[in-house]
Amino acid sequence: MLHIVNGDIVGDKLRAGNIRGDILVWREVYPVGPVFVEMDEPHQRSPRVEYLERTLGISADDYVTHYKSQEQILQNFHKYNEIVLWFEHDLFDQLMLSYLLHWFSKQTLGHTKLNLLCIGDYPGIDLFRGLGQLSAKQLEALAGTWQRIGQKELETGSRIWEAYTSPDVERHVEILHQDTSALPFAHAALELHVSRLPSAKNGLGIVEQTTLELIRHGVNTPHELFKEIGNRLSVLGMGDLEFWYRLRCMSERPHALLEIRGPHTFPDHRKKTTASFEKCEVALTEVGMTVAAGVKDWVEMKGINEWYGGLRLHDDLTWRWDSDRKQLVYTE
Template sequence: MAKTVAYGKLKDHQLAEDAVQEAFTEAFLHLDRLKTAEAFPGWFKTIVLRQCYRILRRKRERAVPYEEADEGIRQTGQTDRVAERVIERELQRSVRDSLATLTAPMRLAIELFYFQGYTLQEISAFTGTSVPALKKRLHDARKKLRGSLPVADLVSVYHQLYEGGRKMLHLVNGDVVEQKLRQGGVQGDILVWREIYTHGPIFAKPEEAGSRARRAKYLEETLGIPGAEYIRISETQEKVLGEVRNYEEVVLWFEHDLFDQTMLCYLLSRFSGLDLGRTKLNLLCIGEYPGVEGFRGLGQLTPQQLGAMSGTWTPVGAEQLELGAKFWEAYTSVDPAYLQELLDRNTSALPFAKEAFRLHLERYPSVKNGLGIVEETTLQFVRDGVNRPLELFRLVGDRLSLFGMGDLQFWHILRSMSLEPCPLLHLRGVASFPGYGQKAEALREGTVEITGFGDRVLNGDEDAAARRGVDGWYGGVHLQGQVPEWRWDASRRRIQGPLTESNSPT
């Protein structure tokens, strides 16, 4: 970072290095003048600038005759490489000329953030400028450069001319987020982590071949996701994790809902068992965004908003890794009491995990009527007059936004609720539900209505689990039969089991 400041004054990389070296020497000799450690960045910046002014006063340029340079090129046979270098230099000159049109504060922010790869917090500490002010400078600079650089893709130029920055990997939860991050100018590789850990059998080590095959079979049977495609994607993702030490930094971009928190905890669990070497792990996890009402996820934000968040992530330490591993172990356990015990502890190291995993326990058949939270919410909306599948999905999704439920999951639940024996819902005009990769146009003419049995269950007069039976996965727990071993007690907000008289259906 000090070299960037020096280069801004000297316009010469070698001289900039000389200035920084001399500044370090001067700083070391006069450390006793520094009153507090916190003041070091600003104090050292002053020394760097002073050295730059000294060099400028004694700087002398040496010119090399064209004939001499041309003869050297021909003798070494490097004409092809020189041609490539000339093109690269010309592009660099174009970029540098464009940067020169920026104000000094904008230029410094661009150099440090894009070319050197420093985080906003690091730049803030060094320059004494607040993070919000730096975000504004980067936004304004990008806007101005897009109009002045003779290229279509500003970000690709920065990647091509990346000078001394960090090689980064960003792990995100969806294609929309990936696209917007790229548009917003976030640097590095981006991997969309494709999984639905809130559906189907979940294992402590899903990366193992046997576990992967079981999940592939279940997801194909229930959601229509081709098993071979699922296995291929999973293997590719795990290969990236296995080579994560090739990156200097990894950033996890996730949200507050159960869908993302299960994904986050799996990744933290995996990272806790890997030798990361010098790879730095970071986390950006949010549950709201200023000015965005009803925040559901990162995909709602604009590329500019996502780009402005770059560098605002926080380092992942041992506490987060350990807690993530514990949540994943509890979530995949065959005993949900372990997860309940974990929720009773201090889990502030992962601030969104507690509410998300508590909602997971609410998916279990309830003590009241044998319905999980999604089924009960669905029945309530239908009884209140919502009879179109698409509208029903939207309303249930909004009410239970902390679940982060996708359409394929909801169609599977709706289909299950309509099956014999003792259906809870009747579907009219719905021949089949859309599968993986299919649009939901076929559902526009369909209707949904509650059955008499569904109405009695909703009133608490019948028990859906006892009459219809249960066959579903809840993390690592597979409930089957008409006497579920585990139930959710909403009044106590706790999981209950094994089944006793105190929590058996009336």
């Protein structure tokens, strides 16, 4: 049996418990940077490698090494009679799950049976963020409660992945109007995905907007901001390295939304935290106050060059996302 899980913490706890089988930790961050329908093509992988190194500090060598290792195990899936996918409700995991379901939907499974364990809460935990919160014993208690993956789950995962990797923004929205109930947590996660796009109100995505609101209400250190963002937008499943990148973008001049006061260096994947960064204070600039109030559009002021899945956002962006009406609004 092969267990595919979403992170090293979960993998280590499964190994510590009485879980039969091999463990494959799937190391990816699909909510961040460019992704494509077929991720195993080198010419498509290279822009992702460059992006993750530039934004999150993940070295190209590390990424390629992990990628090749996990893909090799996946290619040899026929050696296992059963495979269990362990995932949770947030966007981070739902995209990972969709990728794997898309991949398996293109394979001849033969004797291999696919199973899914996917949860969005756990008894006794008020704000369930993920499987990593559970102890080895709690994870062990979940063993065997997984459900068989059938054609409907494979097709749904594949449709989600193909929509998310599309360069057409309308496909990112259309998937919200399709039946994705075979994967019960997908719809809420995908709604939060499109809410990351520039809004009709001021050009900010939900992460940037929420960050400015928190600062206006007195949350003024990087780590407190990350904690509160995690509480308010837990369905994103956003890691610290991605948030530091978003914070860095918001503080870059010209047209910075916020100012980070004090000497500091943003953490990267090699150095998770620095003492100077922990002691910094964050405050809104005049631009930040104006944009947060909806008086100006940040994309119009600053421009944009960003990726969300297969969607690349350029300066000539002609649409915004209206979160109230849940639809695209075109500017010309």
